[in-house]
Amino acid sequence: MSKPLSDDEIDHKRSTLVACAIALLEENGADGLTLRKLAVAAGVSRQTPYLYFKDKSDLLDAIRIAGLIRLTEATTAAVNESENDGYIEQLRVAGEAYVRFGLDHPTLYRMIYKPTRAEETVSAELQRALDANSLVTAAPMKAAFDDGILVMPPERLNQVFWAALHGLISLRNEGLIGDDETFVQTLEDLENILATGFLKVSDKAQALS
Amino acid sequence: MSKPLSDDEIDHKRSTLVACAIALLEENGADGLTLRKLAVAAGVSRQTPYLYFKDKSDLLDAIRIAGLIRLTEATTAAVNESENDGYIEQLRVAGEAYVRFGLDHPTLYRMIYKPTRAEETVSAELQRALDANSLVTAAPMKAAFDDGILVMPPERLNQVFWAALHGLISLRNEGLIGDDETFVQTLEDLENILATGFLKVSDKAQALS
DNA sequence: AAGCGTTAATTGACACCGTCAATTGACATT
DNA sequence: AATGTCAATTGACGGTGTCAATTAACGCTT
Numbered sequence: 150m151s152k153p154l155s156d157d158e159i160d161h162k163r164s165t166l167v168a169c170a171i172a173l174l175e176e177n178g179a180d181g182l183t184l185r186k187l188a189v190a191a192g193v194s195r196q197t198p199y200l201y202f203k204d205k206s207d208l209l210d211a212i213r214i215a216g217l218i219r220l221t222e223a224t225t226a227a228v229n230e231s232e233n234d235g236y237i238e239q240l241r242v243a244g245e246a247y248v249r250f251g252l253d254h255p256t257l258y259r260m261i262y263k264p265t266r267a268e269e270t271v272s273a274e275l276q277r278a279l280d281a282n283s284l285v286t287a288a289p290m291k292a293a294f295d296d297g298i299l300v301m302p303p304e305r306l307n308q309v310f311w312a313a314l315h316g317l318i319s320l321r322n323e324g325l326i327g328d329d330e331t332f333v334q335t336l337e338d339l340e341n342i343l344a345t346g347f348l349k350v351s352d353k354a355q356a357l358s
Numbered sequence: 359m360s361k362p363l364s365d366d367e368i369d370h371k372r373s374t375l376v377a378c379a380i381a382l383l384e385e386n387g388a389d390g391l392t393l394r395k396l397a398v399a400a401g402v403s404r405q406t407p408y409l410y411f412k413d414k415s416d417l418l419d420a421i422r423i424a425g426l427i428r429l430t431e432a433t434t435a436a437v438n439e440s441e442n443d444g445y446i447e448q449l450r451v452a453g454e455a456y457v458r459f460g461l462d463h464p465t466l467y468r469m470i471y472k473p474t475r476a477e478e479t480v481s482a483e484l485q486r487a488l489d490a491n492s493l494v495t496a497a498p499m500k501a502a503f504d505d506g507i508l509v510m511p512p513e514r515l516n517q518v519f520w521a522a523l524h525g526l527i528s529l530r531n532e533g534l535i536g537d538d539e540t541f542v543q544t545l546e547d548l549e550n551i552l553a554t555g556f557l558k559v560s561d562k563a564q565a566l567s
Numbered sequence: 568a569a570g571c572g573t574t575a576a577t578t579g580a581c582a583c584c585g586t587c588a589a590t591t592g593a594c595a596t597t
Numbered sequence: 598a599a600t601g602t603c604a605a606t607t608g609a610c611g612g613t614g615t616c617a618a619t620t621a622a623c624g625c626t627t
Contacts, residue, residue: 183614404606
């Protein structure tokens with residue numbers, strides 16, 4: 150090997166390494182991901198990852214983005230399957246897909262929302278991935294808002310939605326919500342509160358039925 | 359030094375080390391806390407922390423508990439200052455004190471909710487600290503419930519409350535809620551949704567006014 | 568076809584980390 | 598004064614992230 154790699158080749162090697170790193174991550178936990186282990190798992194030599202990532206933080210940033218994309222794909226797929234349902238049902242489906250992803254991939258989910266460096270600015274690429282993810286729920290919310298049944302602008306509701314689900318997933322993944330029953334109950338309560346909290350009063354009774 | 363240490367002495371040295379570790383943590387970030395640095399910061403020698411903590415995980419567990427206690431103290435103090443206000447106002451005050459603590463001590467807050475080992479069981483002492491913390495908001499909620507203005511049992515509302523605030527703080531601390539305005543707005547929306555979502559319908563109009 | 572330059576990829580070296588093992592040192596008892 | 602006990606220190610080891618030096622493979626020039 151001698152000539153400069155094309156951008157496509159670089160992208161391919163980067164994504165291979167990232168996929169390999171995520172596999173290690175989900176298998177051995179966050180502490181199990183080490184640059185050296187990644188190298189042997191990817192069949193390359195110790196320093197090779199440094200050709201494609203500035204340092205470990207840079208690799209972790211790439212993992213965050215890749216994880217977010219997977220998360221977005223999962224929720225998008227779930228929403229698409231229930232496309233002809235109403236707004237509320239779509240949001241419920243999206244939320245449950247989001248939660249399911251968080252619980253099915255606890256280490257990756259944690260990594261997505263873990264900063265690499267304190268007070269670091271969100272990179273443009275990460276911001277794009279975040280925006281794409283937020284779009285999944287923003288779309289039905291915007292439609293609902295245009296129909297005049299939302300009590301607040303959809304972006305605001307989306308933030309609330311996001312924060313609440315993220316908190317629930319996080320607490321659950323850290324083992325701080327003891328039993329399954331409590332978790333399911335809390336998720337349900339959260340959904341109901343969000344649903345009844347943002348709908349115009351005249352629609353609340355109907356939504357609750 | 360030669361004779362066995364009393365339990366008090368052990369407790370004192372442990373809490374000194376923990377306090378020192380928290381200081382390091384808040385100063386240098388989570389990665390800045392190392393057993394060796396802790397030793398020099400505490401003026402002891404390298405291996406001394408091992409006399410009081412089984413390993414680093416054990417130290418981090420102690421930090422989590424100490425952090426939780428501080429958090430509980432902060433919210434308790436805030437609530438006590440507004441003792442003669444109504445339930446809703448007390449909960450709002452508690453929530454805002456909780457959020458403030460999370461934002462003022464991002465590294466410590468993160469550490470509190472970070473598991474030391476995957477799928478680890480919550481220790482009895484940590485569980486006690488968690489219970490004590492949850493009691494701060496559980497008390498006014500229970501009073502409200504006994505007065506018949508809650509739509510769900512207080513424990514359930516408390517879980518929802520906790521998850522929502524935790525999610526908001528986490529996202530904010532990871533820099534994922536860009537500007538101050540959005541954050542404040544989301545916090546406000548969250549409070550309103552929680553307030554209007556759990557109150558009995560007949561009380562909603564009043565609470566919203 | 569042979570040599571060269573460029574650049575991918577590997578290997579060497581270093582400081583730092585968590586932690587086990589062996590050592591040192593101070594006090595209470597005899 | 599000698600001894601045993603236990604707090605505390607120091608030595609040593611494997612593992613990690615990362616910088617620096619080295620090796621190897623390919624396209625271009627002559």
